[in-house]
Amino acid sequence: MAGEKEHRILEFVKQNAVSGDPQSVVDHIDKYCSQKEWAMNVGDEKGLILDKVFKETNPSLVLELGTYCGYSALRIAQLLKPSARFFTIEINPVNAAVARKMIEFAGLKDKIEILEGSTEHIIPRLRTDYGVVHVDFVFMDHFKDRYLVDTKLLEDCGLLKKGSVLLADNVVYPGAPDFLEYVRTSGCYDCTNYPAHVEYTDQPDALEKGCI
Numbered sequence: 001m002a003g004e005k006e007h008r009i010l011e012f013v014k015q016n017a018v019s020g021d022p023q024s025v026v027d028h029i030d031k032y033c034s035q036k037e038w039a040m041n042v043g044d045e046k047g048l049i050l051d052k053v054f055k056e057t058n059p060s061l062v063l064e065l066g067t068y069c070g071y072s073a074l075r076i077a078q079l080l081k082p083s084a085r086f087f088t089i090e091i092n093p094v095n096a097a098v099a100r101k102m103i104e105f106a107g108l109k110d111k112i113e114i115l116e117g118s119t120e121h122i123i124p125r126l127r128t129d130y131g132v133v134h135v136d137f138v139f140m141d142h143f144k145d146r147y148l149v150d151t152k153l154l155e156d157c158g159l160l161k162k163g164s165v166l167l168a169d170n171v172v173y174p175g176a177p178d179f180l181e182y183v184r185t186s187g188c189y190d191c192t193n194y195p196a197h198v199e200y201t202d203q204p205d206a207l208e209k210g211c212i
């Protein structure tokens with residue numbers, strides 16, 4: 001049944017992590033998913049790269065595509081400046097429900113707005129429904145075949161501006177070749193590749209940063 005593993009991750013966190021301590025929640029998700037059941041959190045190795053790139057950007061408006069259980073949302077929310085706004089989009093209602101409970105347990109529910117639905121439906125409504133003018137930092141970690149189309153959707157909606165940063169997970173494995181080709185050759189992005197591994201494995205992977 002979809003969502004069983006995600007509920008087991010949440011239960012392990014609730015039984016073992018410190019309520020109100022986001023790092024404890026992040027650490028316990030990593031512990032469970034590296035020792036008990038693999039799951040597609042960005043993980044500790046790539047998470048440190050996410051933290052580094054995020055801190056260099058210091059964004060006011062943050063968008064995540066693909067919440068899953070809330071792991072990367074917690075890493076990001078810990079680094080948000082007080083005035084920043086953070087939206088994360090999740091298409092799977094079971095994942096969104098687990099993420100809400102995970103984030104509430106960590107004590108960060110006031111920092112993170114989970115938008116349940118498709119990026120295709122929500123991105124064009126960010127300005128009208130949520131008052132978003134520009135996005136400073138986008139973490140892409142959803143369906144790999146949506147990376148390019150959602151990048152172009154963000155561009156077409158006028159949500160990206162000079163200084164906006166895209167950071168994409170899994171550009172090596174499972175891979176997002178059309179997205180990589182576009183950001184590296186369009187002339188609009190200054191790209192950096194961060195080699196790493198698929199979370200909790202020794203399978204090569206990477207993050208790609210594209211700065212406008």
Ligand SMILES: O=c1[nH]cnc2c(O)cc(-c3ccc(F)cc3)c(-c3ccc(F)cc3)c12
Nearest residue numbers: 040041042066141142143169170173174198
């Ligand atoms: O889908 C993903 N979204 C966001 N991040 C992901 C990630 O970090 C890793 C993987 C992943 C899964 C299995 C594997 F052997 C290697 C990598 C996936 C993924 C890919 C295809 C799938 F069919 C289901 C999961 C995702």
Ligand SMILES: [Mg+2]
Nearest residue numbers: 042141169170
């Ligand atoms: Mg990923």
